[in-house]
Amino acid sequence: MDAELALRQLGGVALNRQVQSRGVSESAIRAALRAGCIERVERGVLGLPGADPEFVAAVKARSLLTCASAAGRYGLWLLHQPTEPHYWQSNGRRATGCVSHRLPLSQPRREPFVALPDVLLHALLCLPALESLVMVESAFIRGDITLEYLRRHLVGNRGGRAREVLSKVDRGAGSLIETLARVLFRDVGIRTETQVWIDGVGTVDFLLEGFLIIEIDGLAFYLNPRQFKKDRRRDNEAIRQGLLVLRFFYDDVVHTPDAMLRHVREVLRRGRLV
Structure with a gap:
């Protein structure tokens, strides 16, 4: 094996002894250095030109x-x-x-x-x-x-x-913010179901206390007019069935979770639609 290939297999940067452990001789390393195929990062450390800076710092x-x-x-x-x-x-x-x-x-x-x-x-x-x-x-x-x-x-x-x-890990989340929202809801004692199928509506992100649908909207919600219309029709059908719907965004979950929880609790206190 040559020095360049050994370094690629090692992430682009490695100790001299690690390269040699791949069967590369010292003379082959010197030849690769002269040819500019590899570089001496510091004493005892070899790297490929343009190696990942995080990897270089770690080695x-x-x-x-x-x-x-x-x-x-x-x-x-x-x-x-x-x-x-x-x-x-x-x-x-x-x-x-x-x-x-x-x-x-x-x-x-x-x-x-x-x-x-x-x-x-x-x-x-x-x-x-x-x-x-x-x-x-x-x-x-x-x-x-x-x-x-x-x-x-x-x-x-x-x-x-x-x-x-x-103990809080679950399979129901489709994204980081859904995981955060679920934990926030459950940690304050709200009965929280994830990825719930509702006839006529489809799968919703969360169903709280059996009647409040929570949807977490990502960037695609803004960029896809068809999805926007589809979601509005889903919301309308849910409300027609007597359910309530709240929608939140990344910033709500990550940056202002207390405000999000306050809104959720206010709606839960009022109860479901008759």
């Missing part, structure tokens, strides 16, 4: 990306971008300006980020509850992880909060 720190910093690599929902990189580190060296994770890995290490189960385990033990919940739920809905696997690796008092987060 220079002798670390692997994990938790929120690896969420995008697996297509996980992420509520907030991390302000500092999250690294898994197995040695005594601590990189400054990062969040360091040292929980032993449950799966063989990958380069330059840890395996998906460990990304989720680290998130559950590190991030605020809602942020870790949306990451886990996005993987769970796709069938990429089981809750039993995560629970087995969350033992003892330290894992208590993480196990509580897992």
Whole structure:
């Protein structure tokens, strides 16, 4: 194997010894450096030209990306971008300006980020509850992880909060904001059903207390006139059947959840249509 191919397999940047472990000789590395196919990032670190800066920083720190910093690599929902990189580190060296994770890995290490189960385990033990919940739920809905696997690796008092987060994971959400809305409703004691089929209306995002439909509208709601008309007809049919309908948007759920809950509670107090 040549040095360039080995680096591509390692994510574009790696330690010299990792490249050699792929069967690349020192002389082959020197030849690739002279040809400009690869670069010496720093002593002991090799990279491809234009390698991902996040990967380069992680390898220079002798670390692997994990938790929120690896969420995008697996297509996980992420509520907030991390302000500092999250690294898994197995040695005594601590990189400054990062969040360091040292929980032993449950799966063989990958380069330059840890395996998906460990990304989720680290998130559950590190991030605020809602942020870790949306990451886990996005993987769970796709069938990429089981809750039993995560629970087995969350033992003892330290894992208590993480196990509580897992108890709130559900398959009913179709997006990050639906997960957030469901948790908000259930946490304040509102009886919440998800993805409910109603004859003549179709599947609705939420049915609260058996009579209040909640729909969470994304960007497509604004951009698709046909969908706009269809949704209005659905709302009309729901009201004709004696149900109530409220619609909310991303900003309502993420940025003003208290106002959203206040509106929901006001409608619930009034009761259903006769």
